[in-house]
Amino acid sequence: MEIxxxxxxxxxxxxxxxxxxxxxxxxxxxxGPSPAEPNEMQRNGIGERALGLPRGPSFDIDVPFREVVRRxxx
Numbered sequence: 001m002e003i004x005x006x007x008x009x010x011x012x013x014x015x016x017x018x019x020x021x022x023x024x025x026x027x028x029x030x031x032g033p034s035p036a037e038p039n040e041m042q043r044n045g046i047g048e049r050a051l052g053l054p055r056g057p058s059f060d061i062d063v064p065f066r067e068v069v070r071r072x073x074x
Contacts, residue, residue: 009025011018047053060068 009022011022044056048055060071063071
């Protein structure tokens with residue numbers, strides 16, 4: 001689809017496979033990562049949960065959130 005550009009998103013009348021491929025591609029763009037969840041967050045989740053990679057260092061894991069905010073201000 002990236003090579004064919006707009007021409008890859010058209011299909012012959014009565015061709016359900018072409019229509020399905022084009023619609024799936026367009027919906028994939030809409031349903032992809034939102035700005036609130038960038039690709040790096042998704043990659044971290046996949047690495048930790050699916051691949052079993054170790055979690056990155058976290059210095060505030062046992063600290064209440066209000067203390068994390070207080071420390072960030074200072």
